[in-house]
Amino acid sequence: MKKFFFVVTxxxxxxxxxxxxxxxxECVHYSNLSVFSQEEEKIKxxxxxxxxxxxxxxxKMKKIRMESEDKVGLLExxxxxxxxxxxx
Amino acid sequence: MEKRVxxxxxxxxxxxxxxxxxxxxxxxxxxxxxLFIGISILLYFHASSLKKQYSTREMEISELxxxxxKEKKEYQVLVDDYHKYQNLDSSIEDxxxxxxxxxxxxxxxxxxxxxxxxxxxxxFDDGPYYNTYRIFDILDQYDVKATFFTTNIxxxxxxxxxxxxxxxxYPEYLKKGHTIANHTYTHAIFRGLYNSTDSFMDAVxxxxxxxxxxxxxxxxxxxxFPGGSPTAKNLKDPIxxxxxxxxxxxxxxxxxDGDGGRLDSREQAWDIFTSSIDENIEVILFHDYNGITTExxxxxxxxLKNNGYQMFPLFYESNMIHK
Numbered sequence: 252m253k254k255f256f257f258v259v260t261x262x263x264x265x266x267x268x269x270x271x272x273x274x275x276x277e278c279v280h281y282s283n284l285s286v287f288s289q290e291e292e293k294i295k296x297x298x299x300x301x302x303x304x305x306x307x308x309x310x311k312m313k314k315i316r317m318e319s320e321d322k323v324g325l326l327e328x329x330x331x332x333x334x335x336x337x338x339x
Numbered sequence: 340m341e342k343r344v345x346x347x348x349x350x351x352x353x354x355x356x357x358x359x360x361x362x363x364x365x366x367x368x369x370x371x372x373x374l375f376i377g378i379s380i381l382l383y384f385h386a387s388s389l390k391k392q393y394s395t396r397e398m399e400i401s402e403l404x405x406x407x408x409k410e411k412k413e414y415q416v417l418v419d420d421y422h423k424y425q426n427l428d429s430s431i432e433d434x435x436x437x438x439x440x441x442x443x444x445x446x447x448x449x450x451x452x453x454x455x456x457x458x459x460x461x462x463f464d465d466g467p468y469y470n471t472y473r474i475f476d477i478l479d480q481y482d483v484k485a486t487f488f489t490t491n492i493x494x495x496x497x498x499x500x501x502x503x504x505x506x507x508x509y510p511e512y513l514k515k516g517h518t519i520a521n522h523t524y525t526h527a528i529f530r531g532l533y534n535s536t537d538s539f540m541d542a543v544x545x546x547x548x549x550x551x552x553x554x555x556x557x558x559x560x561x562x563x564f565p566g567g568s569p570t571a572k573n574l575k576d577p578i579x580x581x582x583x584x585x586x587x588x589x590x591x592x593x594x595x596d597g598d599g600g601r602l603d604s605r606e607q608a609w610d611i612f613t614s615s616i617d618e619n620i621e622v623i624l625f626h627d628y629n630g631i632t633t634e635x636x637x638x639x640x641x642x643l644k645n646n647g648y649q650m651f652p653l654f655y656e657s658n659m660i661h662k
Contacts, residue, residue, distance in 0.1 A: 253365070260368045267375030274382035281389035287396040294403045301410050308417050315424045321514055322427040328516050329434045332484065336441040339456075339649070 439654040446658045449619050459621045459648040460659065461485040461640075462592065464522055464563060464599070465492060466627030467508035469500035473633050475515060481640045486653040487512050487627070488522035488563045491549055499628055509553035518652035519554070520561040521546050521587070528566045536577045543582070560655045562589045579661070588660035590653065592624035596639070598632045599624065608635050613642065621648065622659050 423430075448454035463474060466487055478485055489509070492498065497505040512519045523532060524545035531538055547559050562582060564571055568591050571578055582589060596602075596612035608631045615623075623639075625632045643650060653660065 257365055257368065260365070260372050264368060264372040264375055267372060267379050270379045271375050271382055274379060274386050277386040278382060278389055281386060281393040284393065284396055287400050290400055291403060294400070294407050298403075298407055298410060301407075301414050305410075305414050305417060308414070308421055312417065312421055312424070315421065319424050319427050321510070322431065325514065325516075326427060326431050326434065329431055329438060332516060333434050333438045333441070336438055336445075336651075339441075339445070 439656060442651050442654070443656050443658070445649075446620060450658060455647075457619045457621075457646065457648040459594075459616075459623055459643045459650050460653045460657075461623050461625065461650055462488060462520075462563070462590075462653065463625045463627045464488045465490055465526065467497070467505045467512075468493060468628040469497035469503045469505070470630070470633060471505075471508050471627045474627055474636065475511065477633070477636045477640070478517070479515065481637070483640055483650045484516045484518075484652040485650070486518040486520055486561070488520045488561075489546065489550065489559075490522045490526040490565070491524045491546060492526050506553050509550060510555070513554055513557060516652065518561065518654065519550055519557060519559055520563065520653065521550070521559040522563050523565055524549065526565045528570060532565060533571055533574055536574055536581055539571070539574065539578050540581050540585075543585070543587070560586050560588065561653055561660055562587050563591065564589065567591050583662060588655050588662045590622055590660050592622045593618055594621045595624040596632055596635060598626045598629035602629070602631050605631055605634055608632065609638070612639055616643070616646065616648075620659060622653070 442458070445454065445456055446458060449456055449458065461478075461483065463471075463485060466474075466489055471487075474485075489512075493505045495504060495506050497503045509519065521543055523539070523542035525532055525542045527542075532542055533539060543562060550557055550559050564575075564578075568575055568589065579589065594612070594615035594617075596608040596615075598608060602608050612623075612635065615621075621643075625636070640650070
């Protein structure tokens, strides 16, 4: 009987030893949050660069839109005229 | 030999029994079991909390990535839009080219007798005048595009309304889809225009420069001789040669309402106009300044439409333009 308990205890100990080892590996893996910080920094840097580029481009767009108002109208006009001739 | 084996078996059994009977070793084992169970429980909770933090960060990063992707897409749309604006001029030129190509095909079919369509090119000489706006209004109302053979007779201010600036009409021609053509800067038929090829070409280049300046770069390439090409007499051929060198084509007219000469009444203009419309492709001569022309223009457009004519602005490649 004592032998049986001993064997059971032995296996349970082994099992829990393995579980602990596995959990230690998990803890080590999940505690490594610095990977995210690096990635976050990289993404934020890229986003900042896109923001500043977008801002510059929006300024340019404002200017070009104002300057090209007539041209946009003209393009629409010629598209309409072309369609009329094409459907003729 | 057998004795030796059975002896060693006995010894082993004895040791095992001794070990098992030793309560110390069992308690050690039990202690380790409980220790590992405890550690496992603690590690489980710790790992769970770390896992939660990890997945939160993972989600945050994935959100950031999504946002970055979205912003990149929006930026690309902005860049594409910007390029579209930058390429507006070439887009307009391309579509105009295709538009005139279609009209040329129509002309070719008419000339070959393969089409029963008819084309009328409305042309207005000597402008811009103050009255040009009334012409614009009528053409807009009928959705018709025309050709304006421009001169600088009026100068900056309109002859028919000195308080009005005539030069501001130049961009208007283009904005409305009309063709600006060259009718020389001075139109001085009896005051030196036809003295020599050079005097004529000077007036052509000056008008070309004026149009370029006032429209922001539009280059004229169609010309009408003031008074018509026969007015140039023996200078006609050398002038045409010079015009060709400069990339110009020229055109007279084959229909009119007589507004270039003396017109006594609307009826007279109408009769001249209707009797001159007898070909499948017409280049009709009008003048911007003439009140009678302005009066009959709506009826003239209706008349042309009712007789199957389609109206277009003139273009360099047209068969009606001599090169």
